[in-house]
Amino acid sequence: MVQIMIPINTIAYGLTIGGILYIISIGLSLTFGTMRIVNFAHPIAYTLGAYFLITLLPFIKGKFFWGALISVLAIIPIGYFIERYVIRKLYGVAIDYAIIATYAVFLIGIDLIKWIWGTNPIPLSDPIGREIILFSVPLPLYRVTVIGISLAIYLCLWLFFKKSIVGKIVVAALEDKDAVRSLGINVNRYFSFVFVLGSCLAGLGGVLYAPITSVHPYMGFMILLLSFAVVIVGGLGNLQGTFFSAFGLGMVIAITGRYWPPASEAMVFVVMAVVLIFRPIEV
């Protein structure tokens, strides 16, 4: 019994991490695919989501769902602001300036968070706290819920990009921006929408990850690197690829973490380097 108990735990952990990485990475992948901008400011939405949640929880008497919803909605104006005043000015600018400018936004955001909430890590307890028995292995129900949410988001996005007109325009713009523009469609408005959507999902990722880890101002830095690895392994702007690479790398983290915990994140970069050796990305 013991022999199979540990692998199922590891797999569940890997899927949880993978699901959260997927939710966070969509925005990064979409921003790159549509605007050709590598958005270093992306984890700001993630960190803010987690901080909004811990600020809200005392007011709404610990109702996690409503806290999560309000936190994610509160990301909308912030995402719009960043898009309107920074990202939009970077169209057509050399890519290194885009990296530097978004990194600058990241620095400003982190410092604002440190200013408002302080630098001490804030722990958060598991909002569900129950466990379910799966193949006679107890698993925290919360983690299973996270996996479920990420799969639901994947399905929703799939439907959105396949069926809705907005989604179709975005997919077309991923392929060829100029062709879409020549149809008389104001692509920038859709890009703006995509950016805000990506930011909200990153905020949701932060909200969901907060109870698993602790909330601190630099929590975004590592996630930024990990989700970059996800996006590069999956292919920039490739939504299916992002999904599979997120879960794949989540498993890499979980399995490495089981044998040698400090190496779990470094291992992700080994995978990324190997992928880049065999398939360099022209940016």
Add this chain to the structure above:
Amino acid sequence: MDKNLLSNPRNKMSDFFYQWDFLGIAFGFMVLMPLIGMQRTTDFILFCIYVLAYTLLYGYMGRLSFGHMLYLGTGAYAATLFAAYVSKNPFLALLFAICAGLAIGLILGPIVVRATGACFALINLAFNHMGYFLALVAFAKYTGGEDGRAASFAKFGFFDFNSKPLKFWVALFCLILVFFFLKKLISSPYGVLIKSIKEDENRVKFLGYNTFRYKWVTFVISTTLTAFAGALTVLNYGYMTTGFIDPGRNVEVIFAALIGGPESLYGAILGGVAYMIISNFLAIYIPRWEMFLGIALLIIVFKFKTGVVGFISDRMKNEINA
């Protein structure tokens, strides 16, 4: 760009300045020394070597590396470990660090230089993270992990690296050496070629050049010089911590290269000094240091893309044309 401007045949004066500019740089640091102290000036000079090495890659070849701390750390760790396990001779340690920088450039080069743009930045960052992990956790037994370890060097002739004036003069000499080397390099046909790679790599390929080899060589030169700067920094401080390889500190050198103007060697030195002044003195008075850095970066990116030197030389160009 600076050469064309300054060696304008109508202007003998600036030609003279171009030839003897290294004396001006040396003089500048000698003036700075009594103002801010010898230890700090040495620190400034070593950072400038680092920025110069970075500028070759970023300013001249147009490849923004977001993981250059790895190469600085390689030099620093190589010098420290050499001193700890092989020999306390400071010059052999420096040589070993240079070889380590060369080796890491040669090994990582073929993987790294095939990428461009954001991918280049990120793959460097990823390697930086792996190096950080190796130094912090995997080889903590040798590197001292988070605590770092002291590096002591023996006397060699009259080179005693415990005396501050000697460290200052050695650092200044090294800076001039690196500056001179890079100045010759970028005004050579090779330099023109790497600048062309920045402008349009496909056209350079079309002319029949193997751009991969040129990019690799440039990358190796940059990592070697960066490792050299790292080793000198260890000689200066006498200890080494994971701060030398921390991926979170990569933005420093980018910021320094940007304020001065990335497309100029003068800009690199000016930017290095400016960054060190800001981080050493202004940071005490600025409580929100990261926010200041972020806002300054945004202003540079949106308003002064060419940095201080670019701004001045544009002005001068306008005056000559007028």
